[in-house]
Amino acid sequence: MRSRFGRQVVLERVLLVGALWLLGGRIGLVAGAAFVVYDLVSRPTPRDLLVLAVLLLGLVPLVVLARGLPAVEAVGPAFAEGNLVAHYLAGAGLALLVIGVLRDVGAGTPGAGDGGPGAGGGAPGAGGGAPGAAETRPPGPGALPAPPEERP
Numbered sequence: 001m002r003s004r005f006g007r008q009v010v011l012e013r014v015l016l017v018g019a020l021w022l023l024g025g026r027i028g029l030v031a032g033a034a035f036v037v038y039d040l041v042s043r044p045t046p047r048d049l050l051v052l053a054v055l056l057l058g059l060v061p062l063v064v065l066a067r068g069l070p071a072v073e074a075v076g077p078a079f080a081e082g083n084l085v086a087h088y089l090a091g092a093g094l095a096l097l098v099i100g101v102l103r104d105v106g107a108g109t110p111g112a113g114d115g116g117p118g119a120g121g122g123a124p125g126a127g128g129g130a131p132g133a134a135e136t137r138p139p140g141p142g143a144l145p146a147p148p149e150e151r152p
Helices: 002-042 046-067 077-082 084-107
Strands: none
Touching (some): 046 084, 077 084
């Protein structure tokens, strides 16, 4: 079981580097390799990756402004080709955003001891779990309250 997990991690890293290489050329290859080294050395949490992604994406408008805004006629695909630093920052930020979200979702898979299906738990009041047990996880930020039950 351990070797399967190790192969899966290596495969994920190879796919990441390959995808970044395909989409970003040599810069993508270097960025992918740098991320793999960063991932091996510091073991970032999904939140760390999301914060780093937001910072990289936040740098994009600053890089564009530092270079100077183009004339209205020049705004188009050629403008992005002429500002490759912003282009690569945005690509790296999006890649980290996707990785952070996937790791965050993967860490919260049901059945992993968080009261999801297969863990013996269930929704509060649904008859699952131990009687009188309090829910350990607060509802998410946009959760709507359950409608009141109608009794005949």
